[in-house]
Amino acid sequence: MxxxxxxxxxxxxxxxxxxxxxxxxxxxxxxxxxxxxxxxxxxxxxxxxxxxxxxxxxxxxxxxxxxxxxxxxxxxxxxxxxxxxxxxxxxxxxxxxxxxxxxxxxxxxxxxxxxxxxxxxxxxxxxxxxxxxxxxxxxxxxxxxxxxxxxxxxxxxxxxxxxxxxxxxxxxxxxxxxxxxxxxxxxxxxxxxxxxxTLLILGYSFWSIFRPMTRRLRMELIALHEIQQDLEKRVEENTREVRRLASAIQASAESIIITDQRAKIEFANAACQRLNGYRMEELVGENARIFQSGRTLRAIYNELWDAIQAKKIWSGEMINQRKDGTHYDTHLTIAPILDAQDDIDGFVGIQSDISKIKEYERQLQAANQDLERLVVTDSLTQLANRRRFDEVLSLEWRRCWRDGAELSLIMIDIDHFKKYNDSYGHQQGDVCLKRVADAIKSVLQRAGDVAARYGGEEFAVLLPEADINGAREIAELIRTEVMSLGIHAAPEVQNEHVTVSLGIATIRPDSSHAGQDELVARADAALYRAKNEGRNRVCA
The missing domain is CATH 1.20.120 (Four Helix Bundle (Hemerythrin (Met), subunit A))
Structure with missing residues (x-):
């Protein structure tokens, strides 16, 4: 009742x-x-x-x-x-x-x-x-x-x-x-x-519901004593199950080792022996450090040891060494084995050889890096392509707006390039483009300056935090550097060597994205003025 x-x-x-x-x-x-x-x-x-x-x-x-x-x-x-x-x-x-x-x-x-x-x-x-x-x-x-x-x-x-x-x-x-x-x-x-x-209600439910339930459960435990005989019968069944598990561990394709609390090896299954090249009698009694290669960071071992000493499962990657001295990448999971008093009695480690996976990852990473470079680089001149230029312009525009700095742009066009192509052919035209691109790169010294192939024979140089005078100085250096290349111009051109015309624009960015187009339009207008005034000059 x-x-x-x-x-x-x-x-x-x-x-x-x-x-x-x-x-x-x-x-x-x-x-x-x-x-x-x-x-x-x-x-x-x-x-x-x-x-x-x-x-x-x-x-x-x-x-x-x-x-x-x-x-x-x-x-x-x-x-x-x-x-x-x-x-x-x-x-x-x-x-x-x-x-x-x-x-x-x-x-x-x-x-x-x-x-x-x-x-x-x-x-x-x-x-x-x-x-x-x-x-x-x-x-x-x-x-x-x-x-x-x-x-x-x-x-x-x-x-x-x-x-x-x-x-x-x-x-x-x-x-x-x-x-x-x-x-x-x-x-x-x-x-x-x-x-x-909600938290207050949950606290009330714990105090008024679950505590009485816990007391009742404690009373129910007394009745469990009557089941003890039945449990003793099951011990024998569990023993047989343990034997089956031991056989499964021995036959497992994963490398499994069991150590005592001091990391001394007590058991290694067949997969572990095959992976590391040791026989069972060579491993038993040895410290698990026998697998260390010296290439795994000490911090990883410290993290591993802290976790398992705290009775937690640790999982991670490291580089191990076989008996013959060769190294391999492995994914290792280590769990503590607890005794009846909840004290650590040993450890079980399961490791998988992931060398092929790591190699595939390295190849994929290298391929991705190459692909990323190709996406933003002009294949002929190795300068930034138009897509990369637009991205950098947007980034630098926001940064200069935030810092209140000026942003300068130089638009460069090779003079009479069509006549050059018609006279010497497209292969020589490509050589000319690459040499002019190299000349532009050689002038730029600051890490933030970006040179790009804007299209055809036209190039663009973005100069963050550069005023009009600094941009004009860079533009003059580019113009003289291209002339010093000594590339023979087309026969019908008045100049003896290939030259470039340059247009400069400087603006202090604001929050409007339309200002980016205005900067390009101003530099383009200055470039066409340089063309109309006789080429081989700088206009701002």
Whole structure:
């Protein structure tokens, strides 16, 4: 009767704990769903706010083109595009201001957002509406009232470029981000509170459920004494099983050794004897150090010994030595053998010969390194290829932006290279390209400078943290170094030797990726100016 009452009490407590855990799990699930919805909602809200900025600039550009375009068909297309942007920007603006269930702000605009959109005489809402109204008026007056076009265009461009509209849009995006992060932080706090409650419930379940269960189990152990006779009968069966296991170990394809607690070898199966070249009588009584090659780091042995002395299983790789002195890679697992008092009585080690696997890994690693080098290297000149140049330009752009440093680019083109190919053939043209590439590499001394074959007979040199004067000095050295090669130019060319033209551009990077294209475009423009001014010169 007493046991039945105990079981009933434990069942009630267990059911109560499960109910509380279920409620907590449901609450955590709801918080998780809300967090995902908030993430999605916040991302949409921030994306729409950020897109308004791009649309405002696009509308200004289309307005300018509409005001200056003379072709009627193109004017109609520009009008349609501008009308579409106005409608899109207006609809998005309404979505950003909408409040209530099902809107972008179900709980209403915050005081900070309301101040940005509606506060003051030049609120963001007023600026956006004025901007859209001006663009719409420009569409309406483009054909019917030409005298208004210039004034309307001036107003649109002034709003787009004076910074107030863009600053307001940026402020709205920043505030949306701040509020989103605050909401996420609140949800995370709720999750942490749920975790604490879960831990408290688990502690209560341990104290009120599992402790009584443990006491009852202790009483049940007394009854196990009656099973003792049955267990004694099974000892004989287990003895036979041990014999079978010993036979399996001896026949195993894996190398297995058993040592005492001082690592003295007591048993080695046939696979171990074959792998290491020793007979059983040569191994028994020897320390397991007999297999050491001297090529395994001492730290690995220290880690191994610390683990097994702590009664843990250790597994790892090392290089062992056979009786004939040859070495092999092995994967070794060592486990402690514990006696009835839980003290270490010895160790069992299982090792596999992984020499072939390691050799395959080394071959694969070498092949991967060769492949990686081929992917980013121009096969003819051994300079970085265009792909590698684009990667380095992007990396150095971000680094110089972060450090506030300048970034310089030199674009190089071999003068009259087509005539050179036509006169001497493509094989000689390849030789010329390689020699010019070597000359460029010989000039660059800094580790961060990168020379690349940009395409055809055109090369690019990227100079991080170099100003325009430093870049010009490098460019002049390259130009004179190429001339000093003494490569005979094509017969119809005025110069006796092959020369190069170089264009330089220097820029201080910002957060815009478009600036990378601008840097290349400036260097290209300088290169073409050098070509037009007579070649064999540097222009910046």
């Amino acid at each position: 007493e046991q039945d009452n105990l079981i009933t009490h434990l069942t009630v407590r267990y059911t109560l704990v499960l109910g509380m855990l279920a409620v907590l799990a449901a609450g955590m699930y709801v918080i998780g769903v809300n967090q995902r919805q908030l993430n999605d909602h916040s991302s949409e809200l921030i994306n729409i706010s950020g897109r308004q900025r791009m649309l405002s600039q696009r509308a200004a550009l289309l307005s300018q083109n509409l005001a200056t375009e003379q072709d009627q068909s193109k004017r109609d297309a520009l009008r349609r595009d501008l009308q579409k942007i106005i409608e899109t920007m207006g609809a998005a603006h309404q979505r950003l201001l909408a409040e209530g269930p099902g809107s972008m702000h179900p709980k209403g605009l915050s005081a900070e957002l309301r101040q940005i959109y509606f506060g003051g005489e030049e609120s963001l809402d007023m600026r956006v509406r004025q901007y859209l109204t001006g663009a719409q008026n420009l569409i309406d007056a483009a054909d019917a009232q030409p005298e208004l076009v210039d004034r309307l265009l001036w107003d649109i461009l002034a709003q787009a470029r004076n910074g107030k509209l863009l600053a307001g849009l940026d402020s709205a995006v920043d505030q949306q981000q701040i509020e989103s992060e605050a909401n996420l932080k609140r949800l995370k706090t709720q999750q942490q509170l749920g975790l604490v409650l």
